[in-house]
Amino acid sequence: MTPDVFVTVPALTLLGMSEEQGNLNGYGPIDPDTARDLAAKCPSFVRILTHPETGVVLSVGRDRYQVPADLRRMLQLRDGTCRFPGCNRQAAGCDIDHSEDWNHGGETAHN
Secondary structure (H helix, E strand, O other): OOOOOOEEOOHHHHOOOOOOOEEEOOOEEEOHHHHHHHHHHOOOOOOOEEOOOOOOEEEEEOOOOOOOHHHHHHHHHHHOEOOOOOOOOEHHHOOOOOOOOHHHOOOEEOO
């Protein structure tokens, strides 16, 4: 079994355009060089787009179908009610699903 290691690296840090530190899940902040080194050696990436001020997940693209908890919470707060035309049910009691069907290229994203 291969372990999963989760490293969060700001895109500009990854590109060498910023010295913002990364984060090693379960450990904490890591320096930019270590973050870049770990990212360079990983066999695959999962892109997670976060809001630059709040850190709330805005998108996990097409790599993940299931909606992360913080994205779910943000959508419920933003929308208030179900987004289906004519439905007034509270968003907290609704299924959070894709606006464009996953099978037709929809992404797990805030939009």
